[in-house]
Amino acid sequence: MPRRTVSHCHSRPASVSNPSTAVDMPLNPLSESAPTDFEDAELVSAARGGSADALEQLVLRHQRWIYNIVRRMSYNPVDAEDATQEILIKVITKLSTFEARSSFRTWLYRIVVNHVLNRQRSSSESAGWTFERYHRALQDVPDAELPEDRTTPADRQVLVQEAKIACTTGVLLCLDREQRLVYILGEIFDVRDRVGADLLEISRANFRQKLSRARRDLHRFLQNQCGLVNPDNPCRCAKKTHGFIEAGYVNAERLVFVSDRMTAVREVAPRAADALEQFDERLAGLFRDHPFHDTPDFVARLKPLFTDLGNSPLMES
Numbered sequence: 001m002p003r004r005t006v007s008h009c010h011s012r013p014a015s016v017s018n019p020s021t022a023v024d025m026p027l028n029p030l031s032e033s034a035p036t037d038f039e040d041a042e043l044v045s046a047a048r049g050g051s052a053d054a055l056e057q058l059v060l061r062h063q064r065w066i067y068n069i070v071r072r073m074s075y076n077p078v079d080a081e082d083a084t085q086e087i088l089i090k091v092i093t094k095l096s097t098f099e100a101r102s103s104f105r106t107w108l109y110r111i112v113v114n115h116v117l118n119r120q121r122s123s124s125e126s127a128g129w130t131f132e133r134y135h136r137a138l139q140d141v142p143d144a145e146l147p148e149d150r151t152t153p154a155d156r157q158v159l160v161q162e163a164k165i166a167c168t169t170g171v172l173l174c175l176d177r178e179q180r181l182v183y184i185l186g187e188i189f190d191v192r193d194r195v196g197a198d199l200l201e202i203s204r205a206n207f208r209q210k211l212s213r214a215r216r217d218l219h220r221f222l223q224n225q226c227g228l229v230n231p232d233n234p235c236r237c238a239k240k241t242h243g244f245i246e247a248g249y250v251n252a253e254r255l256v257f258v259s260d261r262m263t264a265v266r267e268v269a270p271r272a273a274d275a276l277e278q279f280d281e282r283l284a285g286l287f288r289d290h291p292f293h294d295t296p297d298f299v300a301r302l303k304p305l306f307t308d309l310g311n312s313p314l315m316e317s
Helices: 037-048 052-074 077-093 104-118 131-140 153-174 177-188 193-200 204-223 237-247 278-288 298-310
Strands: none
Touching: 037 052, 037 104, 052 077, 052 104, 052 153, 052 177, 052 298, 077 104, 077 298, 104 177, 104 193, 131 153, 131 204, 153 177, 153 204, 153 237, 153 278, 177 193, 177 204, 177 278, 193 204, 204 278
């Protein structure tokens, strides 16, 4: 499993609150008829006219979705922050090249797709994870109960949840980049084949085939490994958590995945009516219960760029 490099994380195990209490639910820009298109077009027009405020609003509208895609591609939150900032700078500085031949969100998320497929390997990817190696790493972690003298029952629940999300997120690194991206889009965020094909600039049939292969590879591994997927498997999150902490896969003092107020992916990207096969639905459910992460404050980081570009020839239409 990938080891952790973290920043801006909790200093102690946080309590898990009810996801339904989350507020400010972000609109899904990856749905087939995104409610963001009209307002995006107005903001793009204003930004190209020199409005720094419009640029800021575009970043605010899309940064969380970009970050959550990149976070699942790279696993490591530090790498995800760096990549998201790189993407946002590309979007801002290339906005004058947007010709409205497609919707702004298609143009934007094509930049995201191309960036994550072509950027330098992240620290987690550099480890060269495969399903076989992941299996061996899990086998090397001994089963053990969390010491009761070190944690309260609530803290233990949070640590087990952290271990569960870390482990299942890490499994995605065993897919190659394109498979991983297609699975993240098509299965976790429920991007339909028309939208997915537009973003990757492939046919709808090709997108469906790539998604099917990614499902098959994850199915094959998790069906034979994970107790969450197949109750006959001996691997249990609660039994592995102490070993994950000892091995450095989970840091009990600096949580990465579990937060005080956690919005699940399924809440921001509801599943479409057409059902998957039972196993695929169960497998997708593991990932769709993962958090839809809050994003770092990229607006504050990029504010000088907004001001500079407001009067720049780059922003002329």
